[in-house]
Amino acid sequence: MFERYVRAMNVLHRLCMVIAGLCLLVITIIIPWGVYSRYVLGYGSQWPEPIAIILMILFTFSAGAVCYRENLHIAVMMVPDMTSGIARTLIAWFIELCMLGTSLFLLFFGWGLVRTTWNQVMAQMPVIPVGLTYLPIPLGGLIIALFVIERLWSGRFFAPAEGEIPFQSPAGDAN
Template sequence: MMLWFIRGVTALSRIAAAVASLMIVVGALVVCQMVFMRYVLGESTYWQTEFVTFMLIGATLLASPYVLHERGHVNVDLLPMLLGPKGRIALAVIGNFIAFAFIVIVAYTGFMLWLEYYETGWRSYSVWAPRLWIPMTFLPLGMILLALQYIAQTAAIVMGVEEPFSMEAEQLLKEQSESQSEQPGGSMPEAKQARTAQAHGGVNHE
């Protein structure tokens, strides 16, 4: 049952990321249209800048669950590298719980703002004056999807389906250590060998 939940949330995150990618493409096309209208045809533009701003912010919010799924957020690997497997799982669960609580607060606040904009029909103060509840929809929607992704990721970590951390730094250190051990002359790095030779008066004893 939980595996189906994890797969379903992952599918939603991928769909949201695809929509976000499309929004970025649309925003880029609108920027090209704005440049053409203003500098080629010499006509004024009044809605393009605000539209592109809404598109980029909305794309960022919608893509955040997929970024979490792909472990694309900034993280520090030093503490997980010092912990054992159980410690890494505990650290990941605690970190995800704190992040989940923060995301729930943001989602609730965003929903209340969206509801206020929807009920009052509040518009932007620009010349275009779009209804603000439309772009505001991306805030609670993106945060809800992000909260679901945190739940799915935590469940996958506890069940052993996913590793608690990507540990790319640890993997790089292992690969570097293995490559150095395969070099002629043992595992001593070349820089250390050079310093050793200098300490002996630069004499090569081969």
Template sequence: MQTLMKSLEPVTGALARVALWVAGLGLVLMTTIIAAQVFWRYVLGSSIIWSEPSAVMIMGWFIFLGAAVGIKEGYHLSFDVLLYVIPDRGKLLLYSLSDLAVAAFGGGMVWYGWSLAANVADNIIPSLGISGLFDFLPVILGGILVVLFSFERIARRLAGLPTARFGEAVEE
């Protein structure tokens, strides 16, 4: 199992890097769009009609993709008080339970994101001229990545490999 997990690491690492780059570019693009809107409104006395809906849509991308990468890197929120007083094997169990809970949340993102996307697929966002489905794609894709990265962390732990987790002391 260690060999399989080590061979999958470059694939999931590449997925995480792509997601992080897309999230970073989205943050820069959203900031640029909002700055342009402020300039147009207050300097030129006009408005860019597509700025707000496009900025909100882009924000969904960088939030959900960035959150998925945070799961892979072990930066999601946790309640660690108990981890200071239990043995290492107990810590590994609690880390895995935490990853299962996060994976379940990611599954909910996929399930309900898909449901929402299906309900608005026929709606057109007037100022952008695209389907309302695009508003929920980052929820679905982010959820898929959350599930993938959570199960990867559990599988690495089962194989005796370290995971990227603040405070998790597992030697390779």
């Protein structure tokens, strides 16, 4: 069961990386088009800015989930580095439970924001509901919560960043 969960999280991790990369690629294409259409062609395209905003929010939450899973986020390691044994494990559990609380906050209140704003439309693009802009917030919260569960289940709390997370059973013996 645990091995399948880790494999699923590896797939989700890779998917988040691809989404973040595609968001950056599309942003780097459409922003210059908006500038070109405004200053060279003499008319400003309405769509590049709202699309870039949506993609930037999607990039932020998908890349944030990747950084969390790979331990690339900013962390103050002074206290965990000064401790060992059960104290270090308790600190790790406290940190991860705080992360779980934060991700669940993003999930539930982000979903409330999406529901509240779904029937409003963006002024620049009336076909896109405002709620779509906020949809990456609860999705990012859900993905981070899944990654927190994986970390709590595996016990790999302060592991260095190493890309794809290999399967390691909770008992510690590697397969």
